[in-house]
Amino acid sequence: MSNDKRKVTIKAWRFNAETDYLPYTKEYKMEVGKDELVLDLMNKIKWEHDGSFSYRRSCRHGICGACAIKVNGKSVLACKQNAIELLDMFNNEITLEPQSKKRAVKDMIIDKSDFWDKHAQVKPYVVADIDPRPESESKQSIAQFNAMLDSDLCIQCGACHYACPALEVNEDYLGPAALVAAFRFTADTRDEAGKERLELTAQPKIGVWDCVKCYECAEACPKEVNPIEKIGKLHNMQFEQGVAQSNIATRHAEGFVRSIRQYGFLDEADIVVYSEGYLGMYKHLKTAYKMMKSGKIHWQDGVPFIDSMPKIKNLDEVQKLIDISMTNKL
Amino acid sequence: MSKLKYALYTGCTAKQSTPELLSSTLAVADKLGIEIIILEEASCCGASHLQDFDEFLAHVLNARNICYAEKLGLTMITICNTCQLNSAMTKHALDTNPELKAKVNEKLAEVGLEYKGTSEIKHFLYALIDEYGLDNIKDKVVTPLSNFNIAPFYGCHNIRPSELHHSSNGGENPYVPTSLDTLIDALEGNPVDYSHKNKCCGFHVELQANHTSEVLAGNALVDAIDNNADMLVTPCPLCHLKMDTYQDDMGKVIGRDIELPVLHMPQMVALALGCSEKELGLNFHVQKATQIFNDVSK
Numbered sequence: 001m002s003n004d005k006r007k008v009t010i011k012a013w014r015f016n017a018e019t020d021y022l023p024y025t026k027e028y029k030m031e032v033g034k035d036e037l038v039l040d041l042m043n044k045i046k047w048e049h050d051g052s053f054s055y056r057r058s059c060r061h062g063i064c065g066a067c068a069i070k071v072n073g074k075s076v077l078a079c080k081q082n083a084i085e086l087l088d089m090f091n092n093e094i095t096l097e098p099q100s101k102k103r104a105v106k107d108m109i110i111d112k113s114d115f116w117d118k119h120a121q122v123k124p125y126v127v128a129d130i131d132p133r134p135e136s137e138s139k140q141s142i143a144q145f146n147a148m149l150d151s152d153l154c155i156q157c158g159a160c161h162y163a164c165p166a167l168e169v170n171e172d173y174l175g176p177a178a179l180v181a182a183f184r185f186t187a188d189t190r191d192e193a194g195k196e197r198l199e200l201t202a203q204p205k206i207g208v209w210d211c212v213k214c215y216e217c218a219e220a221c222p223k224e225v226n227p228i229e230k231i232g233k234l235h236n237m238q239f240e241q242g243v244a245q246s247n248i249a250t251r252h253a254e255g256f257v258r259s260i261r262q263y264g265f266l267d268e269a270d271i272v273v274y275s276e277g278y279l280g281m282y283k284h285l286k287t288a289y290k291m292m293k294s295g296k297i298h299w300q301d302g303v304p305f306i307d308s309m310p311k312i313k314n315l316d317e318v319q320k321l322i323d324i325s326m327t328n329k330l
Numbered sequence: 331m332s333k334l335k336y337a338l339y340t341g342c343t344a345k346q347s348t349p350e351l352l353s354s355t356l357a358v359a360d361k362l363g364i365e366i367i368i369l370e371e372a373s374c375c376g377a378s379h380l381q382d383f384d385e386f387l388a389h390v391l392n393a394r395n396i397c398y399a400e401k402l403g404l405t406m407i408t409i410c411n412t413c414q415l416n417s418a419m420t421k422h423a424l425d426t427n428p429e430l431k432a433k434v435n436e437k438l439a440e441v442g443l444e445y446k447g448t449s450e451i452k453h454f455l456y457a458l459i460d461e462y463g464l465d466n467i468k469d470k471v472v473t474p475l476s477n478f479n480i481a482p483f484y485g486c487h488n489i490r491p492s493e494l495h496h497s498s499n500g501g502e503n504p505y506v507p508t509s510l511d512t513l514i515d516a517l518e519g520n521p522v523d524y525s526h527k528n529k530c531c532g533f534h535v536e537l538q539a540n541h542t543s544e545v546l547a548g549n550a551l552v553d554a555i556d557n558n559a560d561m562l563v564t565p566c567p568l569c570h571l572k573m574d575t576y577q578d579d580m581g582k583v584i585g586r587d588i589e590l591p592v593l594h595m596p597q598m599v600a601l602a603l604g605c606s607e608k609e610l611g612l613n614f615h616v617q618k619a620t621q622i623f624n625d626v627s628k
Binding site: 072073074089090165166169170204205208209210211212213214215216218219226232235236239247248249250252253254256257259260264265266268272275276287290291293294295296297309310312313314317318320321322324325326327328330 | 342343345346347348349370371372373374376377378379380381382383384385386387390391394437438440441443486487490491492503504505506525529530532534535537538539541542543545546575576579613614615616
């Protein structure tokens, strides 16, 4: 079957934090068969080329989450990702990289403590007063389990966490993996710490409101957990359970209803004024001036009682639908 | 080729802060002989923020918008990535969850509408490429963009989550997107290859996490500039607003001078098809872009 093998040169990002001043890239020539995984490529580098090449591996069955790396910036679970598929995607030029270069310890191995710290913050376990000698099991119905969506499938591999651009800029942000865990246990009917978790995840800089909505996490997850969907659920739960405080982010979300009820469209000027409050508007004066100068906005847009907004046709339908469909309030 | 006809969902920005997006879209459609009916009844898609507040309400309102395209028996085209995402998410949720669809239709019945799921939802970029065809566009180019190095900026909500978009975006790979590059090629411009082309612009946290937003947009623009871009082009007016309006602010945050015109995808096409200066509306940009109209034919 050697005819089926593809001759390629695989690059790997190399770095030893103890001895190297700068990282470097090394090339390894090898043949890759159609059923081989990225983990097989890493094994080949270590076993056939350079025994010092370092990476984490354990179960080889997509369940321990140890072998998650990046290839050309794409998060992959090495024991699940087919190598040929990846070579096709990147035109046979691939570079194996650690999940986070700034956290690299040696080659593919990173210091994942930031991930575990974030995870621990959301209390990723069922918090409940349970009789030490219970008479029966604490069972969940299928419906109760399904309410957790597929959040229980998370294997803590870190693929979403290290794909998240918000987390890269803002180190305080909990990030998609911790937020999935927050949802998982808050949605669990046996748990009693839901409110505490919702309060934590409602905090500015830390919680769900710092998600940039890029969907990198949904794309990165090898278990198809779709973290951003759970972040969305947490947003809704904060309003449902009365945890949401009135702040710039929550008013920005709720303010959409106000505009849509009035015009059908979002009133772009009003949403900024409503979210910031009149006192906060000083921050936006320069931007408003720039936008006015180029004709993007008009002087009367931000002034109350002067209505310069376009309106949609059949606005009454939208108003009625808001009245009969809205379930949350701020 | 039979004449293409679409129901256009304008979204909010094209009706307010980016009038140039609407005028250039209509100008391109006119030049290519594509018939457009504007969905004047359509309301805001919620832009993911209404969804954060009340997901069910967002589904009801988006389903109502789609109803109007269904009534016309047309594909609904969008000119904003975020409108595309949120409309497509409602469509997907309703088409795959009969219980939710019934609940939404119960509300819609109160205003005499019913969501059926018969209309496709497609961004104008992919309608141009997959349905009108790049070769046909190429035939209509009167002022080739060969003077320009153009950095394609894809915008998250057209390419991720890929599973949701695959039926409407020609199977675009979010890690190696090509649609905008091929469109730039067809207009004889020089596509700029740079690593931030498929990254986030930070628009959605502009208010509550301003620093994050400035860094993300700034990094992308600087990457394009460092790869010799003369302009950046995006199919999303929210990416446009972020990247056009705040260049001086993000420059301060990341410590670099940033000056790069940011065009809407239809403006770029309009430029190559020889549309008028007024239709292009480059005067509406915060970062000076009007010179592009004069430079194109030099």
